[in-house]
Amino acid sequence: MRRFLTFKGVVGLTLLTLIALVAIVGPLIVPPEAATAMDMTARRAPPSLRYWFGTDQLGRDLVARVILGARTSLEIAVAAVAMSIVLGLPLGMISGYFGGRTDNVLMRLVDTLLAFPALLLALTISAVLGPNVQNTIIAIGIAFTPFLARIIRGEALRVAQMPYVEAARASGTTDAMIMLRHVLPNIMPAVIVQATISLAFAILAEAGLSFLGLGTQPPAASWGLMIQASRDQLDIAPWTALVPGLAVALTVLALNMFGDVLRDVLDPRAK
Amino acid sequence: MTYILNRLLSVMLTLFLITLVTFGVTNILPGDVAMMIMGTQSNPEALAGLRESLGLNDPLAVQYGRWVGGMLTGDWGTSLIFKQPIAELLIQKAAASAVIVVMSMTIALTLAVPLGVWAAVHRDRWQDGVSSTAALMGVSLPDFFWGIVMILVFARGLGWFPSSGFVDPAEDLAGTLRHAFLPSLALGLGLMAHLTRMTRSTMTGILGQEFIRVARAKGLSERTVVWRYGLANAIGPVITIAGLQIGYLFGSIIVMEFLFSYTGMGWLTYQALLNRDLPLIQATVFVIAAVVMLTNLAVDLLYVLIDPRIRLG
Numbered sequence: 397m398r399r400f401l402t403f404k405g406v407v408g409l410t411l412l413t414l415i416a417l418v419a420i421v422g423p424l425i426v427p428p429e430a431a432t433a434m435d436m437t438a439r440r441a442p443p444s445l446r447y448w449f450g451t452d453q454l455g456r457d458l459v460a461r462v463i464l465g466a467r468t469s470l471e472i473a474v475a476a477v478a479m480s481i482v483l484g485l486p487l488g489m490i491s492g493y494f495g496g497r498t499d500n501v502l503m504r505l506v507d508t509l510l511a512f513p514a515l516l517l518a519l520t521i522s523a524v525l526g527p528n529v530q531n532t533i534i535a536i537g538i539a540f541t542p543f544l545a546r547i548i549r550g551e552a553l554r555v556a557q558m559p560y561v562e563a564a565r566a567s568g569t570t571d572a573m574i575m576l577r578h579v580l581p582n583i584m585p586a587v588i589v590q591a592t593i594s595l596a597f598a599i600l601a602e603a604g605l606s607f608l609g610l611g612t613q614p615p616a617a618s619w620g621l622m623i624q625a626s627r628d629q630l631d632i633a634p635w636t637a638l639v640p641g642l643a644v645a646l647t648v649l650a651l652n653m654f655g656d657v658l659r660d661v662l663d664p665r666a667k
Numbered sequence: 668m669t670y671i672l673n674r675l676l677s678v679m680l681t682l683f684l685i686t687l688v689t690f691g692v693t694n695i696l697p698g699d700v701a702m703m704i705m706g707t708q709s710n711p712e713a714l715a716g717l718r719e720s721l722g723l724n725d726p727l728a729v730q731y732g733r734w735v736g737g738m739l740t741g742d743w744g745t746s747l748i749f750k751q752p753i754a755e756l757l758i759q760k761a762a763a764s765a766v767i768v769v770m771s772m773t774i775a776l777t778l779a780v781p782l783g784v785w786a787a788v789h790r791d792r793w794q795d796g797v798s799s800t801a802a803l804m805g806v807s808l809p810d811f812f813w814g815i816v817m818i819l820v821f822a823r824g825l826g827w828f829p830s831s832g833f834v835d836p837a838e839d840l841a842g843t844l845r846h847a848f849l850p851s852l853a854l855g856l857g858l859m860a861h862l863t864r865m866t867r868s869t870m871t872g873i874l875g876q877e878f879i880r881v882a883r884a885k886g887l888s889e890r891t892v893v894w895r896y897g898l899a900n901a902i903g904p905v906i907t908i909a910g911l912q913i914g915y916l917f918g919s920i921i922v923m924e925f926l927f928s929y930t931g932m933g934w935l936t937y938q939a940l941l942n943r944d945l946p947l948i949q950a951t952v953f954v955i956a957a958v959v960m961l962t963n964l965a966v967d968l969l970y971v972l973i974d975p976r977i978r979l980g
Contacts, residue, residue, distance in 0.1 A: 504681075510914070511959050524948075603811075608941075645807050
């Protein structure tokens with residue numbers, strides 16, 4: 397626990413807690429209408445006491461949009477990473493545990509998928525399925541699966557050679573039972589670390605997809621969408637880009653800092 | 668010899684798998700390509716005719732065979748939105764993107780290597796802190812955010828570089844470089860962050876080794892020790908990581924070329940995806956994956972040239 401109390405750990409965890417609070421509690425306080433309510437008398441109003449973060453081209457309050465955008469971005473990122481774990485965990489574990497031909501075939505497939513840049517794969521899947529929140533989750537989830545499968549496979553390979561696994565095998569425990577009781581708990585630290593880092597990438601991917609119009613669709617509030625809308629008004633209303641941009645940056649920074657410390661604590665070998 | 672032969676076979680197999688994945692992903696498409704071309708209002712008979720002439724009624728295996736066969740014989744089909752042969756489009760746009768790829772990689776490496784070495788030499792001191800913080804910020808900011816900042820500062824504010832567009836190098840080479848600079852810088856800064864972290868950790872490992880101590884004990888200058896002994900050994904892993912970043916670069920290039928309206932490969936891919944130009948989607952996705960795979964192969968082989976300790980067996 398003491399090792400969490402580094403500068404990075406404390407700042408990362410504090411930021412992360414704050415952002416999570418905003419994403420969870422924010423929508424309870426800020427009604428969804430607030431993010432779409434237009435004030436035509438205050439279009440592109442710069443940050444002021446009335447509008448802390450300013451307003452966008454339709455006179456919508458950026459505070460409300462950033463808060464509701466936090467919900468969208470985090471929801472998509474968490475669901476996508478969860479999906480990539482659900483897909484990647486069995487794939488990586490079976491590959492690493494059984495080794496041999498199974499491993500060869502599965503990893504050949506994973507390596508092929510790794511040749512596709514994750515963002516390109518996510519964009520393609522999203523374009524093909526039709527862009528909406530659910531398909532954005534599926535797209536990012538599938539695009540991230542090969543990375544997770546690769547890392548989990550490496551861990552499973554290491555654990556499968558441990559004496560306690562051999563002992564379990566010698567005592568006649570079935571492979572499925574060994575994987576569940578011995579391999580899974582021992583690869584969990586690495587999975588948790590990787591999931592945290594993947595969350596940071598998923599936030600970036602969602603922002604990228606929405607920025608390109610192939611993720612969350614308007615009028616929903618999403619950080620990537622907000623940045624996209626700001627493109628045509630950069631010189632007259634730069635805050636419309638900087639506010640959501642900083643929101644993404646802060647969230648990813650917090651996740652990266654927390655992930656770094658988590659790795660030092662849970663997985664010291666990877667340092 | 669066997670190594671090279673095995674490697675070639677493996678490349679062929681991976682290319683084949685890449686075509687399968689590309690075709691598979693694009694054919695889960697619930698939409699109807701014929702309807703995409705003619706619009707939803709077109710009459711059913713014309714749609715059926717088009718479907719027949721495009722071969723959309725054939726079994727998937729036949730369609731796949733036709734697609735791969737076409738690519739092998741140089742017939743990559745015609746883009747639905749640009750009404751132009753795809754092979755021609757690809758060559759044009761790939762050249763434009765190559766400028767950005769080379770430029771951003773150069774920017775990233777020239778900044779990251781000295782910064783990483785500097786951090787490793789001053790390990791755990793303020794210099795290390797500055798470099799790590801800069802790297803962490805770089806990793807955390809979305810690269811299109813960098814792009815927007817670049818546009819605000821260097822294009823709109825200072826007016827030094829154009830904020831959008833592409834110029835054919837055959838007409839005006841300086842113009843090409845000026846248009847490619849801001850997107851390359853934005854991409855380069857994102858790449859730099861990863862590479863700085865890698866250079867630092869590799870260099871830290873090497874500077875702690877015996878032969879470095881021996882070199883210092885011999886009385887060699889610190890500069891010789893760090894750059895000739897240290898970096899010479901660290902550069903291999905750093906280049907490998909740089910090669911692996913090519914995949915990331917090709918993902919980001921889509922966003923960046925869109926932001927800067929730079930009409931390269933990323934922009935082309937985006938247009939294809941946005942307009943559901945199926946033949947063009949398949950071609951661009953396949954080419955990008957193939958390029959990423961071949962770059963990684965080239966880096967592996969380059970590594971052998973740089974590091975004489977590795978022997979091909």
